[in-house]
Amino acid sequence: MNKIQQSFHKSRRKELSGLIGKDSIAVIFGNTFRNKSYDGDYLFKQYKNFYYLTGFTEANSALLIAPGGITLKSGSQKIKTKEVLYVQPKDEKMETWSGKRLGYNNVKNELGVDYSEVNEKICRILSYHILKNYRRVYLNIAEMLKLTGDMKKIISDFLDNLNRIAPHTEIIDVSYILGKMRSLKTEFETEKIRKASDISVQSYNEILKILKPGMTEFEIQTELEYYYRHYGGEETAYHPIVASGENACILHYENNDQKLSDNQLLLIDSASEYNYYCSDITRTFPVSGKFTHEQKEIYDIVLKANKECIKKVKPGVRFSEIGKLSEKVLAEGLNKLGILKDKTEIKKYSLHGIGHHIGMDTHDAVPSSVTESSDTDTLKPGMVLTIEPGLYFTKEMKEIPVKYRSMGIRIEDVVLVTKSGSEVLTRGMVKETADVEEKMHITDL
Ligand code: GLY
Ligand code: MN
Ligand code: MN
DSSP states (O other): OOHHHHHHHHHHHHHHHHHHOTTEEEEEEOOOOOEEETTEEOOOOOOHHHHHHHOOOOSSOEEEEEEEEEEEEETTEEEEEEEEEEEOOOOHHHHHHHOOOOOGGGHHHHHOOSEEEEGGGHHHHTSHHHHTTOSEEEEOHHHHTTOOHHHHHHHHHHHHTHHHHGGGSEEEETHHHHHHHHHSOOHHHHHHHHHHHHHHHHHHHHHHHHOOTTOBHHHHHHHHHHHHHHTTOOEESSOOEEEEGGGGGSTTOOOOOOBOOTTOEEEEEEOEEETTEEOOEEEEEETTSSOOHHHHHHHHHHHHHHHHHHHHOSTTOBHHHHHHHHHHHHHHHHHHTTSOSSGGGTHHHHOSOSOOBOSSSSSOOOOOOBOSSOBOSBOOTTOEEEEOOEEEEOTTOTTSOGGGOSEEEEOBEEEEEOSSSEEETTTTSOOSHHHHHHHHHHTTO
């Protein structure tokens, strides 16, 4: 790992240390393998909070943070440290089957974490005798309870002892505090999201070159997945939604197995992940290369909502207010077309909220609430959001004129909140109807 990345993760550990305080300790577990069927596992993916603090992608690891210091025994020596990374032991046989392991000797040099031990030693920390010395113990409880294999055994012993431990120390889930940290991206992180967005835009542009009637949704999905890898992404940020016609009205449509026909719209909601950071783009294209009059009417209402909401993004504005603006623009547009008499009924056709935070998770694991003591709804520089208004008319909606039915349109961009306003990280992807048609036409020649 290069020094820039090392110092990013170190800065995250330092910030967490400051937030939890010297009389606290945090133990954050990494992910373990998960069985898919018989002796086959799902592809391993590190827990995002653990990655945020370490950048380490090996299974069966754990991180200890002790802001006030902890003394550990190593043979006859006593070591005082503020951070320990617990990693898998080197094992020649296992490494032949499943790949190289870093080994605790190499942790400091490779990852910049001050001290390291083999993972089984974490059980010493999770004992009554150690934990009772701390006022608070922060754990990634929800993730910890899903661990498998040897790490699960360590957790089981800890849980068996919890009734003895808990009266002496507060047990707190660290996810909320990490979520708050994760809501404000550093430049290191926004660069990753920017890169994930660029890769996604390049890949969408490849799709515009080949999209035509007769193809299947699945072909588009696999082409996108190919180009994400081709342009440097590691995997999809989430299962791609490639939804033609009526299918676009299923918000998380995942079958992607239908044929595209001439008069349909195709909604693609897909993006690449890059170095553990996600993008999230939706565009809606006419399969034929040209929008029909009715398609353009609805598309332009959604586009107006997308653009007006993006204009609103700046520090101090409430995300929930942007959501209300979106509904207002959509309702007015439909009302003007004579489709929606009662504007308060817009939710029936707009279905979902205006967007979400995005980062290491597509729907980023950050708090979004307003309580008496905490407001995570107000935008701040460094937040990264999606703006994704949509309108959806199924064939069952008898109150909607037939010509508009079986149509789902969403236009989604990734937007960084800057000090003075915002920057659209997905701005390279066309969205005006004329630009979409031109791009599809030019590439036809
Ligand atoms: N891709 C899922 C979403 O847009 O929220
Ligand atoms: Mn989204
Ligand atoms: Mn999306």
